[in-house]
Amino acid sequence: MAGVAITAVQKWFGSTHVIRGVDIAIADGEFCVLVGPSGCGKSTLLRMIAGLEEIGEGTIAIGGRVVNQIAPKERDIAMVFQNYALYPHMTVRDNLSFALRLAKRTTEDVEARVARAADILGLKDLLERYPRQLSGGQRQRVAMGRAIVRDPQVFLFDEPLSNLDAKLRVQMRTEIRELHQRLKTTSIYVTHDQIEAMTMADRIVVMRDGLVEQQGAPLELYDAPANTFVAGFIGSPAMNMVPGTVRGGREVEFAGGVRLPVPADARAEEGQSVLYGIRPEHCAPSDAGLPADVVVVEPTGADTQLYCRFGGQDFTAVVRDRTHVTPGERVMLRPDLKRSHLFDASTGRRLAA
Amino acid sequence: MTSAAPPAGGTRWLDNRNVLGALFMLPAAVLLLAFLTYPLGLGVWLGFTDTKIGRPGEWVGFENYEFLWGDSVTRLALFNTLFYTLVASIFKFGLGLWLALLLNKHLPFKAFIRAIVLLPFIVPTALSAIAFWWIYDAQFSVISWVLTKAGLIDRYIDFLGDPWNARFSTIAANIWRGVPFVAICLLAGLQTISPSYYEAASLDGATPWQQFRYVTLPLLTPIIAVVMTFSVLFTFTDFQLIYVLTRGGPLNATHLMATLSFQRAIPGGSLGEGAALAVAMVPFLLAAILFSYFGLQRRRWQQGGGDA
Numbered sequence: 001m002a003g004v005a006i007t008a009v010q011k012w013f014g015s016t017h018v019i020r021g022v023d024i025a026i027a028d029g030e031f032c033v034l035v036g037p038s039g040c041g042k043s044t045l046l047r048m049i050a051g052l053e054e055i056g057e058g059t060i061a062i063g064g065r066v067v068n069q070i071a072p073k074e075r076d077i078a079m080v081f082q083n084y085a086l087y088p089h090m091t092v093r094d095n096l097s098f099a100l101r102l103a104k105r106t107t108e109d110v111e112a113r114v115a116r117a118a119d120i121l122g123l124k125d126l127l128e129r130y131p132r133q134l135s136g137g138q139r140q141r142v143a144m145g146r147a148i149v150r151d152p153q154v155f156l157f158d159e160p161l162s163n164l165d166a167k168l169r170v171q172m173r174t175e176i177r178e179l180h181q182r183l184k185t186t187s188i189y190v191t192h193d194q195i196e197a198m199t200m201a202d203r204i205v206v207m208r209d210g211l212v213e214q215q216g217a218p219l220e221l222y223d224a225p226a227n228t229f230v231a232g233f234i235g236s237p238a239m240n241m242v243p244g245t246v247r248g249g250r251e252v253e254f255a256g257g258v259r260l261p262v263p264a265d266a267r268a269e270e271g272q273s274v275l276y277g278i279r280p281e282h283c284a285p286s287d288a289g290l291p292a293d294v295v296v297v298e299p300t301g302a303d304t305q306l307y308c309r310f311g312g313q314d315f316t317a318v319v320r321d322r323t324h325v326t327p328g329e330r331v332m333l334r335p336d337l338k339r340s341h342l343f344d345a346s347t348g349r350r351l352a353a
Numbered sequence: 354m355t356s357a358a359p360p361a362g363g364t365r366w367l368d369n370r371n372v373l374g375a376l377f378m379l380p381a382a383v384l385l386l387a388f389l390t391y392p393l394g395l396g397v398w399l400g401f402t403d404t405k406i407g408r409p410g411e412w413v414g415f416e417n418y419e420f421l422w423g424d425s426v427t428r429l430a431l432f433n434t435l436f437y438t439l440v441a442s443i444f445k446f447g448l449g450l451w452l453a454l455l456l457n458k459h460l461p462f463k464a465f466i467r468a469i470v471l472l473p474f475i476v477p478t479a480l481s482a483i484a485f486w487w488i489y490d491a492q493f494s495v496i497s498w499v500l501t502k503a504g505l506i507d508r509y510i511d512f513l514g515d516p517w518n519a520r521f522s523t524i525a526a527n528i529w530r531g532v533p534f535v536a537i538c539l540l541a542g543l544q545t546i547s548p549s550y551y552e553a554a555s556l557d558g559a560t561p562w563q564q565f566r567y568v569t570l571p572l573l574t575p576i577i578a579v580v581m582t583f584s585v586l587f588t589f590t591d592f593q594l595i596y597v598l599t600r601g602g603p604l605n606a607t608h609l610m611a612t613l614s615f616q617r618a619i620p621g622g623s624l625g626e627g628a629a630l631a632v633a634m635v636p637f638l639l640a641a642i643l644f645s646y647f648g649l650q651r652r653r654w655q656q657g658g659g660d661a
Contacts, residue, residue, distance in 0.1 A: 073558035085549035089571040099557035
């Protein structure tokens, strides 16, 4: 096992600058999720770690060894592909053992490792089948099994769950997480799904346009997003951003003259244009607060989502208690000041005290 | 708007699905019957008669086949055909696959190069055969000229005058003509193989040769089977090239079954014998098709389960 150090890495495709200087240090045994919208460079970064793309500038080190000039097969990594890339002409057993047979391991060793992987992933009864004869979830497991048998220093996952249906995705999410707790192999996982990132990661790296926007533990990112992009990306439904102006240093004035106190940990200057960030789950109907017009009410059982309009923009609230609000009604939503944030309207940065 | 009521009786039968279906199939059926079934049936029938040009023949049963079985020229033609097909097919496969692998790489001017590769396939065979005729000419051969100037030989090679030279010369011309077909078809096959298999294989530690051996070749087998079946059929029934280059000579050394059949039937006048020769080719062709169909084309991994 080994840590992965990505230092000042850049990458161009022709004249397009896809990775614009990325530094990430992944500790040994850590489960690191690279997350971001499509085109942010997360997959390219993963493929550079795998050795499938050349590293433009900077270095990538696995276990302290710089791998820029080292062939993929010498890097001691295993990768799970988005489309699984199972060899269609080989049975599950042959797929699992392919790498081991190429490495000229002894027959007993190969059999033992395949049996162990099949046992971990519940593939014992499928070993003689061809990939075509498997369901999506089973193929997914075989793809992981192919990585496990190698017992590599690092696992790389490239959006492995995006081809599965919603229910299976949730199930496999837990399975991968469980697998990691059992094997403790350093893992780098690419996804565009922030819920996957939040639920699976030890460390999340949020990327956009070839740059790292923020990295840290999932709850760190949730509690203290560095900017409006991370704030909007992490958490579902997304954080509400209400534009306003700081008045008197202690309050923020919104459209229509409504005022709220400045959040507890924020500091802003008089007259500054700001975005007031309120998570849907951090506001509650009250007798004072933001006057919002309810448009749609969606009860999910556990909680109720209120889709509202305030000051000409959408505002979402998630209410824990059962409410009897009806569309068209006006509710007063009071944010939790300890968990709200203030962002600079022009730079998008969080204004922290 | 409502349509006008159909005139009573008259077109009513056109509403019947079966009648309509039969009607739509009629053009295709007429074409197939007139241009495939009839000539083929006539050929088979002629093979059992002693028809000569200008004289209707009589049914003679297997007499033509019995004669051909004992005929040394026919036996030579059979040997020539098998040899021609075997050697040419092996080379067409090897060169075609090699070319396809090269063209599948990222080359500059890729589309242009691919178009050029197709050239021998587009040029009419009779035309390219004439070009080869010049290349193989006893006095003006460019190959002989180059080799003499280079000091490698001191006499011009008699490409088409010596039996074995002629065999290999015609085979070379056939390979030149057949490689593009194999190459382009295999290239199409190569492009259906997802690049992620190669990425997975390279991470699994496969060398380029092992990637070819364990990924490319097995995934290409179904297409190889189809392409090579066609290639073998074309080669086995080749006529134009031989007819322009050698007319079967020297000493019948390059006579194929197709050319001999024509030779016997039209210039020789024995329509019955020629037809019998042509019919005798059918079992070989059927065998080639069946071999590829059962031996190569259907693979277990291609069957069962869709993309669930």
